[in-house]
Amino acid sequence: MNREDFNEGLLGFLDASPTPFHATQNMAGMFENAGFTRLHEVQKWNLKQGEKYYVTRNDSSIIAFTYPKSKNYVMIGAHTDSPNLKLKPNPVIKEHGVVKFGVEPYGGVLLNTWFDRDLSLAGRISYLDSQNMIKDSLVDAKKSIAIIPSLAIHLDREVNEKKSVNAQTDICPILSTNKEFNFENFLKWLLVSGGAEDIKEIYANELSFYDTQNASYIGLESEFIASARLDNLLSCYVGMLSICSVDALSPMLFIASDHEEVGSESASGAGGSFLESTLKRMFSDFEEYTQMIRSSILISADNAHAVHPNFASKHDANHAPLINGGVVIKVNANQRYASSSKTISRFMNVASSLGEPIQNFVTRSDMGCGSTIGPITASRIGIDTIDIGLPTYAMHSIRELCGSYDAYSLYKIILGFSE
Structure with missing residues (x-):
């Protein structure tokens, strides 16, 4: 898939997903088309090695996973809700x-x-x-x-x-x-x-x-994509497409949770039991479950603040990501982001092998820092986590702006983890 086809699909997904319910429905349809089998939490699971599955909760959160019955999972986490x-x-x-x-x-x-x-x-x-x-x-x-x-x-x-x-x-x-x-x-x-x-x-x-305004390209050379709900349907689209692009024997899981924008404390939020209960049904033996968790990595993908050209002073000058400058690694000394030197190194190694650029974001020391599902999931599951994001202007506006190159770069990096 080339970048143009990738972005055309992104624009269609954004327009078709006005709420978390619609986003989840659209992702479920994509998984069905890609050969994933639907599971229901209220029914018994009979998982077969080498198959692909997905499950939803509250119609607004979704998990998809391959099932090679092996360790070393690459998990991608995002959220379906927007302000x-x-x-x-x-x-x-x-x-x-x-x-x-x-x-x-x-x-x-x-x-x-x-x-x-x-x-x-x-x-x-x-x-x-x-x-x-x-x-x-x-x-x-x-x-x-x-x-x-x-x-x-x-x-x-x-x-x-x-x-x-x-x-x-x-x-x-x-x-x-x-x-x-x-x-x-x-x-x-x-x-x-x-x-x-x-x-x-x-x-x-x-x-x-x-x-009702549709997502669209902006810029003399279509350098930007403008749309509602880029935070965080942009990451949902990347994660969805990534797991649909890997072989069923490649250990990968994608989760898109609801209610991140209000703290994630709900049955269908990252603070709830959805991911943990799914993983324990995939690995019912506690030894196997623990080994899988400790050999895996979670890529928590949420949008990152690009340096605003009219308000550059709002950024730390040494950590001011640029639109179309590549995926942003987010770091916070107080663990508002879950990135560590170990997970950062692993992510950078894959990106470097593909020639994909990487940027860093640290908020100004005199300003507060938002958080993501990364620390919440890392705390609940015990999985090594990195918080990354795609540089964005006007976050939480009715119409946000991102670059037309960055999401495709993240897609290639995630696939690089499975090679």
């Missing part, structure tokens, strides 16, 4: 001639970027059918149905000097001027549009707004 505006359970607000929805910020949203964008709504709805069975359905309005208009500068003359956003009052998307709007009918329309039938009663929903 967004989630619909509240009782969201309808009718006032001042419009219908608007109450929302709650999910994760560290860069709120200013959500104004004046064409928004749609997607997620999961649970309902009861005529047989009194509870069913879940993924839905996507697939068109612009809402917008959060900015306040005119004439009514806020100091907006360019100071701008704060009140998460309760300022970011309610406007949907309609129809005074007869009915939320139940709206949810039913979403369900029917998504193919659901036999809807007796609607119970609950997990719906999020998203920007």
Whole structure:
């Protein structure tokens, strides 16, 4: 696969994955097409050596693995969720001639970027059918149905000097001027549009707004890719494609967990039991399990802050990654990243053998440092881990920016681990 084909697939994956549920569904479809067999956590597993498998949890987290029944696994970890505006359970607000929805910020949203964008709504709805069975359905309005208009500068003359956003009052998307709007009918329309039938009663929903603008190339020579949810669907795509590209006898595992942006403390997050229970079902003998863990490596892949050309002072000058400068190794003395000299050396050795460039990121010593699934997974599983990422501008904006060369470079490095 060349870089152009790789990136075209990436753009399609980004556009088709407005929520973690859709991203997981799309990855599951990719694994099916690549010959992976689906497993279910509530059923007994009868794993066969030399086969490939995948399993999901909560429809929003997914694990895929080859099963050569050997040690020395290369594991790639990413997350399916991105900061967004989630619909509240009782969201309808009718006032001042419009219908608007109450929302709650999910994760560290860069709120200013959500104004004046064409928004749609997607997620999961649970309902009861005529047989009194509870069913879940993924839905996507697939068109612009809402917008959060900015306040005119004439009514806020100091907006360019100071701008704060009140998460309760300022970011309610406007949907309609129809005074007869009915939320139940709206949810039913979403369900029917998504193919659901036999809807007796609607119970609950997990719906999020998203920007309808498609992912695209930017730059005079298409040096950049602009899209929503690059953090962290970019890494999901690389990990998914990597495990689909290796032989079934090459020990590799890919996990994409939900809820990283809010701390990972959930049943389907990296702080939960999903990966550990899967590994213990793969290696039921404790000796074999421990030997596999201690001979394997986890590549925790999450986006990295590229040095912003207009705000370069926000970076440590000696650790300021460049867009299209290669994969970034992330280090933190206080273990906010799990990289160690041993795991860094192993990663650098593979990258060097392929001629792929490597960069380093350390946050300024006078600034706080974010974290990833790396330290969480390393603590829970006991696996040697490296935190890496792809350089990105505008992280947690409604539309982020990455390079059109870096993700393909990471893909080649991960495959280099299996050679």
